[in-house]
Amino acid sequence: MIDMRTRPAxxxxxxxxxxxxxxxxxxxxxxxxxxxxxxxxWRGGVGPxxxxxxxxxxxxxxxxxxxxxxxxxxxxxxxxxxxxxxxAESEPASAKDATLLAHAPHxxxxxxxxxxxxxxxxxxxxxxxxxxxxxxxxxxIAERRAHRWDRxxxxxxxxxxxxxxxxxxxxxxxVEGRAALPRDKARLAVESGLRGRPTLxxxxxxxxxxxxxxxxxxxxxxxxGTPREPGTFLAxxxxxxxxxxxxxxxxxxxxxxxxxLERAGVDAAAVGALLVGGYHGTWxxxxxxxxxxxxxxxxxxxxxxPGAGVVVALGRHECGLVxxxxxxxxxxxxxxxxxxxxxxxxxxxxxxLARLAAGERDPRLPAEVHRLAALVDxxxxxxxxxxxVRMLRTALRTFGTxxxxxxxxxxxxxxxLESR
Amino acid sequence: MSSPTGGxxxxxxxxxxxxHGLCAELLPEMLERDRxxxxxxxxxxxxxDVPVPDKLIPYARRAVEVCPRLALRLNAPxxxxxxx
Numbered sequence: 316m317i318d319m320r321t322r323p324a325x326x327x328x329x330x331x332x333x334x335x336x337x338x339x340x341x342x343x344x345x346x347x348x349x350x351x352x353x354x355x356x357w358r359g360g361v362g363p364x365x366x367x368x369x370x371x372x373x374x375x376x377x378x379x380x381x382x383x384x385x386x387x388x389x390x391x392x393x394x395x396x397x398x399x400x401x402x403a404e405s406e407p408a409s410a411k412d413a414t415l416l417a418h419a420p421h422x423x424x425x426x427x428x429x430x431x432x433x434x435x436x437x438x439x440x441x442x443x444x445x446x447x448x449x450x451x452x453x454x455x456i457a458e459r460r461a462h463r464w465d466r467x468x469x470x471x472x473x474x475x476x477x478x479x480x481x482x483x484x485x486x487x488x489x490v491e492g493r494a495a496l497p498r499d500k501a502r503l504a505v506e507s508g509l510r511g512r513p514t515l516x517x518x519x520x521x522x523x524x525x526x527x528x529x530x531x532x533x534x535x536x537x538x539x540g541t542p543r544e545p546g547t548f549l550a551x552x553x554x555x556x557x558x559x560x561x562x563x564x565x566x567x568x569x570x571x572x573x574x575x576l577e578r579a580g581v582d583a584a585a586v587g588a589l590l591v592g593g594y595h596g597t598w599x600x601x602x603x604x605x606x607x608x609x610x611x612x613x614x615x616x617x618x619x620x621p622g623a624g625v626v627v628a629l630g631r632h633e634c635g636l637v638x639x640x641x642x643x644x645x646x647x648x649x650x651x652x653x654x655x656x657x658x659x660x661x662x663x664x665x666x667x668l669a670r671l672a673a674g675e676r677d678p679r680l681p682a683e684v685h686r687l688a689a690l691v692d693x694x695x696x697x698x699x700x701x702x703x704v705r706m707l708r709t710a711l712r713t714f715g716t717x718x719x720x721x722x723x724x725x726x727x728x729x730x731x732l733e734s735r
Numbered sequence: 736m737s738s739p740t741g742g743x744x745x746x747x748x749x750x751x752x753x754x755h756g757l758c759a760e761l762l763p764e765m766l767e768r769d770r771x772x773x774x775x776x777x778x779x780x781x782x783x784d785v786p787v788p789d790k791l792i793p794y795a796r797r798a799v800e801v802c803p804r805l806a807l808r809l810n811a812p813x814x815x816x817x818x819x
Contacts, residue, residue, distance in 0.1 A: 499749065657749075
């Protein structure tokens with residue numbers, strides 16, 4: 316069983332990569348990048364790129380899928396804007412951002428430059444955890460400086476290796492020089508972020524897509540995906556059903572989950588359930604899970620979303636409650652400890668779920684889990700409690716048979732039912 | 736529950752709240768306290784921004800003033816921008 320407290324390998328040697336547009340435009344050196352992709356397609360001022368981004372329909376690839384052009388427009392309308400490339404990737408089950416920074420840093424950095432030009436920013440930051448991927452990006456930045464490739468200087472800020480380090484307000488706090496802790500949000504970051512300035516925080520994958528669409532156009536971008544959800548995305552597929560290894564796979568929006576798993580080399584017959592969206596995501600049973608398209612439209616009916624493309628494939632002989640309890644324990648430990656209901660509630664919730672998962676035969680446990688979930692949901696400055704509760708509630712829904720089984724002293728994963 | 740409301744909301748800064756409970760004492764119609772002492776909105780799903788019925792606005796203002804942690808803010812109706 317995959318140890319959920321650790322992350323899939325952060326170096327490409329242990330992550331299988333199935334390339335698409337982004338990673339086939341990868342390059343080891345700036346010279347190779349220029350040969351393969353051409354120079355940065357500067358537009359010459361604030362604004363001209365915005366129409367292309369709007370026409371392309373690019374949305375954020377960091378999880379929230381916010382329309383990128385709307386963020387750009389909001390920041391461009393302010394003064395003294397700042398742009399931040401968010402490569403923190405604090406989700407343990409995600410490896411796509413590290414893969415991008417390791418293999419295609421120039422795409423990410425071109426996107427950062429184009430975003431800075433589009434919003435009139437004179438300050439740019441790359442925020443990422445120390446390691447192989449950041450080393451690669453730092454080398455790329457140095458190369459670009461030596462060849463005067465960039466127009467806006469890029470400063471590197473290290474992210475701490477904690478789950479909430481990639482949360483937007485935590486990113487801004489860290490770049491300001493404070494601790495990477497989420498803040499109470501009085502105003503949107505695009506209006507008032509870093510030291511009160513209009514701030515664009517964009518996931519590194521979003522910036523990589525921007526770098527390519529600026530070169531090839533909105534029409535090109537829309538050739539993949541669906542009309543309402545255009546383009547491709549990077550998925551990270553992992554889990555016991557994936558042989559406890561991680562695969563980073565580029566795929567078009569709308570791809571059925573079963574097809575995505577196949578691209579990642581996962582045998583669908585080995586899958587017991589799917590966690591879509593990472594540790595704050597949604598558990599789905601294989602029926603209809605494997606048939607569902609990776610799109611907001613299709614997944615929203617299941618309280619799920621493609622998010623940052625993270626899919627964990629639970630093995631057929633793994634207990635979903637045990638796995639969920641382990642994840643929830645990690646999430647509780649990763650609380651920023653600023654907000655009472657999260658600080659007090661998540662550990663209580665994790666402890667109660669753990670008792671259920673361990674087979675404690677107390678019939679009051681499920682109701683207590685639900686009561687605690689309701690006390691935690693939404694009651695914090697960030698969405699850590701909300702996301703944790705979503706993972707929990709969908710676990711109880713998807714593994715409902717196991718909840719009853721555990722209370723009766725057995726488990727479906729160890730005594731598989733015929734219908735599974 | 737269906738008291739007239741002009742759109743004022745009481746914003747809870749969860750990073751500051753310590754569960755002292757003065758707000759729940761001043762606004763018992765709107766707030767109760769959970770098992771750890773933190774305020775819970777009685778009505779609906781409001782968890783960060785609680786709608787304030789017009790007649791309770793003076794009490795909400797008082798709650799903002801007396802909160803020992805300065806964790807409350809009374810927001811006048813806006814055009815739905817800003818607060819996330």
